[in-house]
Amino acid sequence: xKTKITWCLAIISIMILSACSDSETLKGDTEVQPAVQASTVxxxxxxxxxxxxxxxxxxxxxxxxxxxxxxxxxxxxxxATREQWxxxxxxxxxxxxxxxxxxxxxxxxxxxxxxxxxFENGGIGIRQNFPYFDxxxxxxxxxxxAINQCREANGEQPLDYGQGELASISAYxxxxxxxxxxxxKVNSEAAYKAYMAGKQFFYSKRGQLNFACADCHLKISGxxxxxxxxxxAIGHPTGMPVxxxxxxxxxxxxxxxxxxxxxxxxxxxxxxxxxxxxLEFYQTVMSNGLVVNGPSSRK
Amino acid sequence: MKKVFYxxxxxxxxxxxxxxxxxxxxxxxxxxxxxxxxxxxxWSTTAPLIQKAKKxxxxxxxxxxxxxxxxxxxxxxxxxxxxxxxxKNWQEGEPK
Amino acid sequence: xxxxxxxxxxxxVTVIAAFSSITLAQxxxxxxxxxxxxxxAFDRRKGNCLACHYIQGGALMGTTGPGxxxxxxxxxxxxxxITQVTDARLNNKNTIMPPFGAHGI
Numbered sequence: 001x002k003t004k005i006t007w008c009l010a011i012i013s014i015m016i017l018s019a020c021s022d023s024e025t026l027k028g029d030t031e032v033q034p035a036v037q038a039s040t041v042x043x044x045x046x047x048x049x050x051x052x053x054x055x056x057x058x059x060x061x062x063x064x065x066x067x068x069x070x071x072x073x074x075x076x077x078x079x080a081t082r083e084q085w086x087x088x089x090x091x092x093x094x095x096x097x098x099x100x101x102x103x104x105x106x107x108x109x110x111x112x113x114x115x116x117x118x119f120e121n122g123g124i125g126i127r128q129n130f131p132y133f134d135x136x137x138x139x140x141x142x143x144x145x146a147i148n149q150c151r152e153a154n155g156e157q158p159l160d161y162g163q164g165e166l167a168s169i170s171a172y173x174x175x176x177x178x179x180x181x182x183x184x185k186v187n188s189e190a191a192y193k194a195y196m197a198g199k200q201f202f203y204s205k206r207g208q209l210n211f212a213c214a215d216c217h218l219k220i221s222g223x224x225x226x227x228x229x230x231x232x233a234i235g236h237p238t239g240m241p242v243x244x245x246x247x248x249x250x251x252x253x254x255x256x257x258x259x260x261x262x263x264x265x266x267x268x269x270x271x272x273x274x275x276x277x278x279l280e281f282y283q284t285v286m287s288n289g290l291v292v293n294g295p296s297s298r299k
Numbered sequence: 300m301k302k303v304f305y306x307x308x309x310x311x312x313x314x315x316x317x318x319x320x321x322x323x324x325x326x327x328x329x330x331x332x333x334x335x336x337x338x339x340x341x342w343s344t345t346a347p348l349i350q351k352a353k354k355x356x357x358x359x360x361x362x363x364x365x366x367x368x369x370x371x372x373x374x375x376x377x378x379x380x381x382x383x384x385x386x387k388n389w390q391e392g393e394p395k
Numbered sequence: 396x397x398x399x400x401x402x403x404x405x406x407x408v409t410v411i412a413a414f415s416s417i418t419l420a421q422x423x424x425x426x427x428x429x430x431x432x433x434x435x436a437f438d439r440r441k442g443n444c445l446a447c448h449y450i451q452g453g454a455l456m457g458t459t460g461p462g463x464x465x466x467x468x469x470x471x472x473x474x475x476x477i478t479q480v481t482d483a484r485l486n487n488k489n490t491i492m493p494p495f496g497a498h499g500i
Contacts (some may be wrong), residue, residue: 015301057394184326201339204385208342208500209376209493212385224457226446245459275339290351370499377498389491 043192044185047285050199054286062222069291070235077157077222078229081299092173094243094295097250101172104165108165109154113170118150127177127292130182131202131281133191136138140194140277143170144252161271162255166240171250182292185283198282201275202233207266213279216260237284239296250295253280301313304342321356324368331375340378345371442495460492 062077069076075085084267105115105123115120120129130143134231141149147169148158159166186195205212216225217233224230240253257276258268269276328349335341352367437453438444445453449462470476478485481496493500 001403043442053394200385200389203389206340206342206378206381206383206385208377208498210381211491211493212389212392215491220392220459225459226457227455262343265343267336267343267346269339274303374500 020056043189043195044187047186047192047195051286051288054234058221058232062232068290070232070287071230071238071290073235073239073296074229076235077232081229085297085299088297092243092295093297094241094250095244097168097194098171098175098295100165101168101170101175102171105172107187109151110154111154113154115147115150118146118153120247123173124176125180127174127294128182129178129184131277131284133186133188133281134195135188135190136165137191139274140198140281141271142277143173144254145272145277151248161252162258163247163249163251167250167252167255170252171295172240174292178294179291179293182284182288182290184281184288186285194287195282198278198280201279202282205277207261207264209264211264213260226263232285233286235287237280238287238290238292239294241295242295243295245297245299272296304357321352321361321364321368322359324365324372325352325356328371328375331379332371335375335378338378340382342374342378344376345378348374360375376378441500447492 011196058065058070059067067074070086072082075082108114116124120126127143130146131140133139134141144166145159147166148161151158186192187253200259202213213233216230218235221230222233237253240256241250242253242256243250252271254271254276257279258271322334328345331343332345332349335345348371352371355361355367368379376382432475433452434441436444436450439446445456445465447457447459449456449458449464451464466476470479475486479492482494483490483492484494484497
């Protein structure tokens with residue numbers, strides 16, 4: 001009897017909840033100013049304050065680590081595995097994919113054009129400009145999305161987003177941009193909305209295990225989860241794509257996002273879904289000021 | 300009189316837990332799943348539960364199918380709660 | 396379903412309590428129950444408590460949560476311990492410990 005009543009109550013509350021879920025409150029965010037104020041709001045300034053607080057958090061959590069070091073993920077903060085990793089980096093496992101990526105990159109499409117025709121500066125040294133908010137199409141454009149858009153504009157089939165040819169091309173383009181500094185801009189209301197959506201995704205608990213990205217990569221970053229040292233979220237996108245020994249090949253940041261979702265038993269989203277692109281946008285903004293060091297390797 | 304008796308018997312039969320309505324629960328679970336997926340709070344454990352429920356139903360294990368479908372529904376409902384909770388409280392995880 | 400979850404949680408609580416004073420485990424007649432609780436606590440698909448907690452006798456343990464030692468002294472209130480395992484959010488709203496009971500993990 002008691003359990004039945006609990007069930008009824010649960011179902012009623014769910015019904016109320018799901019009725020609310022259609023409203024704007026879930027998708028939107030609470031901090032965006034009303035439209036009348038939009039022209040006077042300096043979004044970049046608001047975002048810069050976020051970046052500052054984010055950095056300060058990690059600076060006080062890991063007081064002995066220089067900011068530039070955070071491009072190295074868990075190896076930035078763990079001396080024990082760092083040694084091993086430095087040895088791996090002497091003959092990096094991503095060297096061959098980078099070479100292949102260059103061949104793919106330079107090979108002409110059926111129409112005679114190449115990737116170089118789609119990108120600024122022929123696609124060389126531009127990794128740090130991605131992802132950016134495209135005011136015309138009102139969405140975040142990641143490097144991987146741009147690569148496939150380039151293919152489709154030239155009558156080619158899009159490539160798989162997670163691993164393989166596209167990851168190699170992305171790796172080559174990152175490699176040609178090493179040490180360039182990320183400085184992703186958020187200077188319109190629409191861009192700020194995308195940024196806030198990514199931020200909300202980052203801090204929302206999901207999956208059966210009820211974890212937010214921020215739980216593992218901010219709150220308890222640096223601690224051991226079984227055998228893994230949890231990397232700090234600052235610098236997450238700089239080393240992408242990444243060669244993971246347990247994957248046995250390069251994977252894009254989208255591949256990583258899907259794996260992290262699955263690990264908490266949340267159904268992963270599609271590659272390059274709007275939410276993942278917003279998340280990458282947010283994560284990259286949080287890494288502004290750091291350099292491109294992709295591709296990279298992890299144990 | 301006889302008619303009423305049969306009617307009562309009939310409705311008792313269908314409302315009894317032995318005649319669990321697995322099909323209905325599976326449909327409900329699928330509907331909920333679609334909704335929770337749209338909110339991006341789907342659990343990766345739910346779709347497999349529904350598949351298992353369908354298989355159990357096809358194998359004639361109505362009660363097991365019902366239980367599995369109910370579990371799937373519960374998971375989607377926790378997903379709704381997570382979505383609602385996150386929409387209101389996500390800032391709590393931000394560095395202060 | 397609910398009944399089994401509470402049962403499982405109680406089992407876990409027993410194992411944690413007992414492991415923190417191993418002699419008690421050997422003396423008491425609870426060994427079958429204990430073995431079952433331990434299996435859950437150490438199983439990656441089930442409790443996977445070791446991902447975050449030190450428990451005597453475990454391997455590859457995480458450091459995210461406090462070590463589960465001397466539980467009897469630290470949790471004189473058994474109900475609070477059960478709550479911690481069934482839904483840690485009730486003890487700490489922003490906990491990162493998964494709600495094992497509530498989410499049927």
